[in-house]
Amino acid sequence: VSGETAPRIGFVGFGEAAQAFARGFREAGIAMATYCSGANNQPPYTQSFRDRAQSLGVSPVETLAELCSRSDLIFSAVTVSSALPVAASLAPELNGRHLLVDINASAPAVKRKTAEMVLARGSGYVDAAVMGAVSIYGHRVLIYASGPDAGRLHALATPHGMQIQVVGEQPGMAAAIKMLRSVVTKGMAELLAEAMMAAEKAGIADAAFRGICDPMDATTFSKFAVMCLTTDAIHAGRRAAEMEEVMETLREMGVAPLMAEATYRRLNWTAASGIREHLKGQVPSDWRAVLAYYRNLDTSE
Numbered sequence: 582v583s584g585e586t587a588p589r590i591g592f593v594g595f596g597e598a599a600q601a602f603a604r605g606f607r608e609a610g611i612a613m614a615t616y617c618s619g620a621n622n623q624p625p626y627t628q629s630f631r632d633r634a635q636s637l638g639v640s641p642v643e644t645l646a647e648l649c650s651r652s653d654l655i656f657s658a659v660t661v662s663s664a665l666p667v668a669a670s671l672a673p674e675l676n677g678r679h680l681l682v683d684i685n686a687s688a689p690a691v692k693r694k695t696a697e698m699v700l701a702r703g704s705g706y707v708d709a710a711v712m713g714a715v716s717i718y719g720h721r722v723l724i725y726a727s728g729p730d731a732g733r734l735h736a737l738a739t740p741h742g743m744q745i746q747v748v749g750e751q752p753g754m755a756a757a758i759k760m761l762r763s764v765v766t767k768g769m770a771e772l773l774a775e776a777m778m779a780a781e782k783a784g785i786a787d788a789a790f791r792g793i794c795d796p797m798d799a800t801t802f803s804k805f806a807v808m809c810l811t812t813d814a815i816h817a818g819r820r821a822a823e824m825e826e827v828m829e830t831l832r833e834m835g836v837a838p839l840m841a842e843a844t845y846r847r848l849n850w851t852a853a854s855g856i857r858e859h860l861k862g863q864v865p866s867d868w869r870a871v872l873a874y875y876r877n878l879d880t881s882e
């Protein structure tokens with residue numbers, strides 16, 4: 582893939598993500614092709630599929646071989662369950678001219694396996710984790726990229742409006758960051774749901790909503806995160822005792838304390854880990870001091 586001329590683009594799969602990217606690349610006048618073979622669209626394509634592709638400046642092709650012969654930068658945008666088999670079919674068609682950008686929301690292990698197959702062909706590979714909604718941001722959506730060719734993707738795609746942030750040398754790292762972010766964002770969503778469910782039953786929903794949001798609005802999430810990570814290490818034991826009361830209160834309000842109980846269990850785990858003693862009871866200024874202690878601890882149970 583040359584950085585001097587615009588790369589020809591290929592999409593494996595032509596759903597929401599591929600079409601959003603195509604819309605963006607179309608503005609840049611880049612040549613594009615797609616091979617799609619899902620439950621709804623597969624060769625020979627319907628006229629409406631062809632029309633949709635053509636309206637976005639994309640030529641539908643009937644085989645992966647043809648897609649590879651017509652493109653340099655190939656996006657795999659299929660489904661999580663088909664990402665690996667699709668890569669296995671694609672690999673024999675790839676060579677040193679290609680750069681495969683795997684935007685499927687697959688697990689890190691799947692990305693590593695895919696990378697192995699693709700890199701063995703001499704092709705480039707990028708684990709690309711889409712960090713937002715393509716329906717909102719289109720091809721400008723923030724993408725975390727990892728793998729040996731992530732920098733190459735950054736150089737190639739940035740001039741065409743893509744937002745590529747290189748986050749690691751190894752395939753799977755970008756996918757892992759996306760999953761770990763889900764631990765926090767989906768976890769927070771359920772914590773809020775649990776708390777607000779109880780607030781509604783207690784007739785204090787509006788005030789509780791402000792009580793939760795106002796202190797957060799007054800700070801930044803980064804400052805809040807540092808405070809959480811550093812004080813948790815020292816105060817987990819006391820907080821675990823407080824959570825017992827919280828759980829009882831939720832039960833009295835008629836809400837099963839599913840998330841609160843998980844918090845209670847994590848606090849007890851932290852208190853028993855020895856981190857407080859390790860830090861001599863002092864809240865560290867750097868959250869990395871806490872993680873350094875956990876690094877060599879068995880955290881699997």
Ligand SMILES: NC(=O)c1ccc[n+]([C@@H]2O[C@H](COP(=O)([O-])OP(=O)(O)OC[C@H]3O[C@@H](n4cnc5c(N)ncnc54)[C@H](OP(=O)(O)O)[C@@H]3O)[C@@H](O)[C@H]2O)c1
Nearest residue numbers: 594595596597598618619620621622658659685686711715
């Ligand atoms: N949309 C987003 O905001 C977003 C964000 C982050 C990550 N992603 C990831 O990007 C990938 C695509 O997402 P999407 O939203 O575009 O999904 P989608 O709308 O369901 O599109 C998937 C496309 O892949 C095609 N396909 C399925 N199996 C195939 C196969 N074996 N060979 C070739 N094509 C195949 C489908 O064909 P049919 O048309 O026949 O169904 C469809 O065109 C997913 O892995 C998703 O996790 C999407």
